[in-house]
Each structure stands twice: as structure tokens, then as C-alpha cells.
Amino acid sequence: MLYQYIWWAVAFGNPIKAAVTIFSTTLFLKYFTYVFWETLAVYFNLYYLLPRYFERGKYSTYVVLLVATTLLTAGCIVPGYYLTASLAGTTVKELFHTDSFLSIILANSLPSTVAAMTLAMSIKLGRSWLQTQRREQMLEKEKLETELNYLKYQFNPHFLFNTINSIFFLIHKNPDIASASLAKFSDLLRHQLYECNDRQILLNKEIAYLENGIELERLRQNANVEVDIQLPVLYDTRLGIAPFILMTFVENAFKHVSKQADQPNWIQIDLQIDGQDLKLAVSNSIAGITEEQKVMHYGGIGLKNVRRRLDLMYPGQYELAVNSNSSSFSIRLTLQLSVLQSAPIMHKIA
Known part of the structure; x- marks a missing residue:
């Protein structure tokens, strides 16, 4: 409405006179006709044609439909001229100095419609570009912060020293297991140092890192901690995921699992891939943890950081539920993954 009013104000050369003419004469019907049909065309373009065709790379189809929409809208505006003249008790020729359907389209409704569509698209695309730039800046900043935090915190000294000590004692007790554990430990460090520098990595690499981490964590636990792991048997390894998203939750489980001698101590890990x-x-x-301690351990900086990463990397594409009671703590994460186009088509079978 403001856009059309500006057009009228320019045509009349006086914004007050334009407002009076629009709202106190039969010309309001003509004004309303422009507003109504151009609004429909603009919203049809922005919220149907653009996302359904332009954003999916169907440019030829989009251009054809956009031109058709513009011409149809320009044609639908013309009857407003005749209704306005009829309501004023005169003819289109006397009121608007033309009675040609085509001349009204070419001289008035079509240029106005094209201008309205162009203005709306400029605002929409400009806004989308600004949002994309802002998100890219936030992602770059988060990536730098993540890399710094990774260098500072990822190599947990307690985890490293205990794992090395466990492997050291296994060398004398069971050299074969010690050798296998050392290989897993080497793979884990290699992944942390060299294979997780991108924004997304292949899902199979992250799952392999997860498996190695779980096996090493088992070495540190007492014999009375039962660990139940369910990993996907078949999945498309073209799928990508942000590194260290999954391991954060697993590390917390091993860190805070109960270690009672007279009661069951357990960890359950279930990872499923359904399509993407x-x-x-x-x-x-x-056991023996107060509600305040639960918040400190699970609802503090660690969980806030992973939520923040999920918000930036997967906006609107994840759900995270955290539940606890007197005897257990659990999280459920649902994440929509994307396919890495450069990755080969493979499947993993356990």
C-alpha cells in the first residue's frame, strides 16, 4: 500500500493531494486493485516460485512462470479501471484518457507490476544475502573458537594419562590387547590432529573415532561397569557431520557413570541412521549426585557449547532432549545430516 501511495504521490506531485484523491474519490477502487493483485503476485513469487524453482536451480522454468505471473497480474488490474469508471458514472476514456485494454497494460499496469516484483525481490534477496553473510561470519567465528578450545581442552590430560597407564600395564599382562589398544589410541590422536579440521567430515570417520574412544574409555573403567553399544550396521557414508558432536555426549557418560561396588553400573549407547x-x-x-551437581555436570558449559554448535551448524535441523532421575541420566539427539557431494558412494556393513 505504501509503495502504491508513493507512486500516486509522485504522479500528483503532492502527497496530501494524492492521499485525499485515493481515499475520498472512486479512484480508491483503482488503487485497491493495484494493491490487491500486486500483493498476490509478489507473495506468489517470493514464497512459491523462488523456493520451488529458483532456489532449486530450475532457472528456465522460474523465468517462464515469473513472466507469466507478471503478465497475468497486469491483465487482472485492468478491470479495476472499468469498475472505477462505472462507479464514477463515466467512461474509461473520459476518466483515464484511454479505452484500450492493451494500452492500459503497456502504459500503466505492466510497468507498475514489474517495478513491484523487482522491488520485492530486491528486498527479499538482499535480506537473504545479509542473513547468509551474518551466519557465515558467525560460523567462521565459531570455527575459530572451536579450534582454540579444541587445542586447549580436547586433549584431556586425565584421559591421556590414564589411557597410557592402562596400556602400559597391559603390555606385561596381555601384549596383544595392549598392541590393539595402542593402535586405537594412535588412530584417535590422528583423527583429532589431522582429520577433523573441516566444518564437516565423513560420518564413517566420526563413527570410527567414536568406536576407538569408547574402547579406550573401557580400559579406564572398573570391571563392574557394563557398556552396551549399538552402532548402525548399514548406512550411506557420503553423509557428513560436524566433528566431535557425538563424542561429547559419550565422554560425559563415561565421566559421570556410577562406580558402586554393590549396585549395577551401566552405560548404554544407541546410534541409528535412518536415511539422512x-x-x-x-x-x-x-549415584550420589545431587540435582545441583547434575546441572553442573550435564547442564553447564559442556552442554551449552554443544547446543551452541548445533544451533550454528544445524539450525532447525536437530532436536536435543536431556532427562535425568535419581538413578540415571540420558540424552536423545536427532540430527538431520547432509550428503557430502565429493564423497564416494559406499556402505558400511558391520
Whole structure:
């Protein structure tokens, strides 16, 4: 409405006179006709044609439909001229100095419609570009912060020293297991140092890292901690995922699992891949932890950081539920993954 009013104000050369003419004469019907049909055309273009054709790369189809929409809209505006003249008790020729359907389209409705569509698209695309730039800046900043935090915190000294000590004692007790554990430990460090520098990595690499991490964590646990792991048997390894998203929840489970001698201590990890949807459920037994301590351990900086990463990397594409009671703590993550176009088509079979 404001856009059309500006056109009228320019045509009359006086904004007050334009407002009076629009709202106190039969010309309001002509004004309303422009507003109504151009509004429909603009919204049809922005919320149907653009996302359905332009954003999917169907440019030829989009151009044809856009031209058709513009011409149809320009034609639908013309009857407003005749209704306005009829309501004023005169003819189109006397009121608007023309009675040609085509001349009204070419001289008035078509240029106005093209200008309205162009203005709306400019605003929409400009806004989308600004949002994309802002998100890219936030992602770059988050990536730098993540890399710095990774260098500072990822190599947990307690985890490293205990794992090395466990492998050291295994060398004398069971050299074969010690050798296998050392290989897993080497793979884990290699992944942390060299294979996770991109924004997204192949899902199979992240799952392999997860498996190695779980096996090494098992070495540190007491014999009375039961670990139940369910990993996907078949999935498309073209799928990509942000590094260290999954391991954060698994590390917390091992870190805070109960270690009671007279009661069951357990950790359950269930990872499923359904198409491009990843579903992770991690739960563990707890004991002797107050509600305040639960918040400190699970709802503090670690969980806030992973939520923040999910918000930036997967906006609107994930669900994270955290539940706890007196004997257990659990998380459920549902994540929509994307296919890495440069990755080969492979499947993993356990």
C-alpha cells in the first residue's frame, strides 16, 4: 500500500493531494486493485516460485512462470479501471484518457507490476544475502573458537594419562590387547590432529573415532561397569557431520557413570541412521549426585557449547532432549545430516 501511495504521490506531485484523491474519490477502487493483485503476485513469487524453482536451480522454468505471473497480474488490474469508471458514472476514456485494454497494460499496469516484483525481490534477496553473510561470519567465528578450545581442552590430560597407564600395564599382562589398544589410541590422536579440521567430515570417520574412544574409555573403567553399544550396521557414508558432536555426549557418560561396588553400573549407547536422519541415545547410571551437581555436570558449559554448535551448524535441523532421575541420566539427539557431494558412494556393513 505504501509503495502504491508513493507512486500516486509522485504522479500528483503532492502527497496530501494524492492521499485525499485515493481515499475520498472512486479512484480508491483503482488503487485497491493495484494493491490487491500486486500483493498476490509478489507473495506468489517470493514464497512459491523462488523456493520451488529458483532456489532449486530450475532457472528456465522460474523465468517462464515469473513472466507469466507478471503478465497475468497486469491483465487482472485492468478491470479495476472499468469498475472505477462505472462507479464514477463515466467512461474509461473520459476518466483515464484511454479505452484500450492493451494500452492500459503497456502504459500503466505492466510497468507498475514489474517495478513491484523487482522491488520485492530486491528486498527479499538482499535480506537473504545479509542473513547468509551474518551466519557465515558467525560460523567462521565459531570455527575459530572451536579450534582454540579444541587445542586447549580436547586433549584431556586425565584421559591421556590414564589411557597410557592402562596400556602400559597391559603390555606385561596381555601384549596383544595392549598392541590393539595402542593402535586405537594412535588412530584417535590422528583423527583429532589431522582429520577433523573441516566444518564437516565423513560420518564413517566420526563413527570410527567414536568406536576407538569408547574402547579406550573401557580400559579406564572398573570391571563392574557394563557398556552396551549399538552402532548402525548399514548406512550411506557420503553423509557428513560436524566433528566431535557425538563424542561429547559419550565422554560425559563415561565421566559421570556410577562406580558402586554393590549396585549395577551401566552405560548404554544407541546410534541409528535412518536415511539422512541420525538418532543418538546415550544413558548412564548415576549415584550420589545431587540435582545441583547434575546441572553442573550435564547442564553447564559442556552442554551449552554443544547446543551452541548445533544451533550454528544445524539450525532447525536437530532436536536435543536431556532427562535425568535419581538413578540415571540420558540424552536423545536427532540430527538431520547432509550428503557430502565429493564423497564416494559406499556402505558400511558391520
